[in-house]
Amino acid sequence: MFTTASISFKTALRPIAVSCLALSALSACVTTQQADTAAVAPEASFSLSNSVKYQRQSKEYPLLSAYVYKQATAALPASFDNQQTPSVIVLDVDETVLDNSLYQEERESKGMGYSSESWNAWIKREEATLVPGVDKFLATVIERGGKIALITNRDKTLDAHTWNNLLAMGLPLTPSNTCIMGRLPADKEAVDHKYIVNDKDRRRNAVKQGSPACSLTNEAASDSWNKPHNIIMQIGDNIEDFQGVTQEDAYLPAILPEVGTSLFILPNPMYGSW
Numbered sequence: 155m156f157t158t159a160s161i162s163f164k165t166a167l168r169p170i171a172v173s174c175l176a177l178s179a180l181s182a183c184v185t186t187q188q189a190d191t192a193a194v195a196p197e198a199s200f201s202l203s204n205s206v207k208y209q210r211q212s213k214e215y216p217l218l219s220a221y222v223y224k225q226a227t228a229a230l231p232a233s234f235d236n237q238q239t240p241s242v243i244v245l246d247v248d249e250t251v252l253d254n255s256l257y258q259e260e261r262e263s264k265g266m267g268y269s270s271e272s273w274n275a276w277i278k279r280e281e282a283t284l285v286p287g288v289d290k291f292l293a294t295v296i297e298r299g300g301k302i303a304l305i306t307n308r309d310k311t312l313d314a315h316t317w318n319n320l321l322a323m324g325l326p327l328t329p330s331n332t333c334i335m336g337r338l339p340a341d342k343e344a345v346d347h348k349y350i351v352n353d354k355d356r357r358r359n360a361v362k363q364g365s366p367a368c369s370l371t372n373e374a375a376s377d378s379w380n381k382p383h384n385i386i387m388q389i390g391d392n393i394e395d396f397q398g399v400t401q402e403d404a405y406l407p408a409i410l411p412e413v414g415t416s417l418f419i420l421p422n423p424m425y426g427s428w
């Protein structure tokens with residue numbers, strides 16, 4: 155892909171070639187070309203932030219993520235009983251299941267930050283990789299008869315791309331065992347700071363009440379999800395991936411006792427609600 159800078163760089167060299175031929179003096183040509191090239195700014199290069207380097211290059215990031223999922227696996231029930239009220243594991247998607255650090259790296263290498271347009275274009279590429287450890291965890295949940303609700307603040311209209319990306323990563327997800335719910339405008343509008351505290355609470359309540367708007371469905375999936383569920387575990391990279399809390403008001407002494415049993419938090423140094 156040519157940027158404006160690279161095109162102008164090539165164009166600027168053309169008059170130099172003509173003057174070189176006229177002079178027929180190689181040493182003069184080289185000297186002139188070097189001087190002129192120096193006057194044209196090359197494409198800017200941008201160094202990556204420490205947060206992107208940490209996620210993409212460090213040994214600590216994959217070790218920590220895999221450790222969190224190892225602990226979450228140890229906290230799972232030996233088998234899920236779906237006879238009465240089925241149990242469900244609720245996870246966020248970005249930096250919880252899918253690793254989007256390539257998007258961050260690409261933006262930073264161009265000297266650009268997040269934009270909703272570029273983010274949505276990235277989702278449509280379906281090229282995110284898996285957060286270390288999540289594949290084994292999700293496979294274990296499903297092996298044991300468990301169900302998974304993926305509550306993401308990706309736009310609801312992009313749910314099909316999220317499905318495609320997850321399936322391309324080889325995860326054993328089906329509409330009956332997994333419900334993906336992107337964010338609707340109603341999820342934000344419902345926040346009343348009393349019963350609906352953050353913009354994922356409405357969707358969590360829908361899972362509990364048996365009325366989730368799962369993005370992919372069929373008869374078997376409807377039978378599976380249209381019944382009340384118990385949320386027994388919540389996993390995310392943001393404190394607001396937990397029900398009923400906000401970044402501003404989260405009371406950590408109340409959350410900490412549940413961390414490691416029903417709540418699990420993953421490292422995401424790149425972005426958040428902080």
Ligand SMILES: [Mg+2]
Pocket residue numbers: 246247248249250390391392
């Ligand atoms: Mg996230």
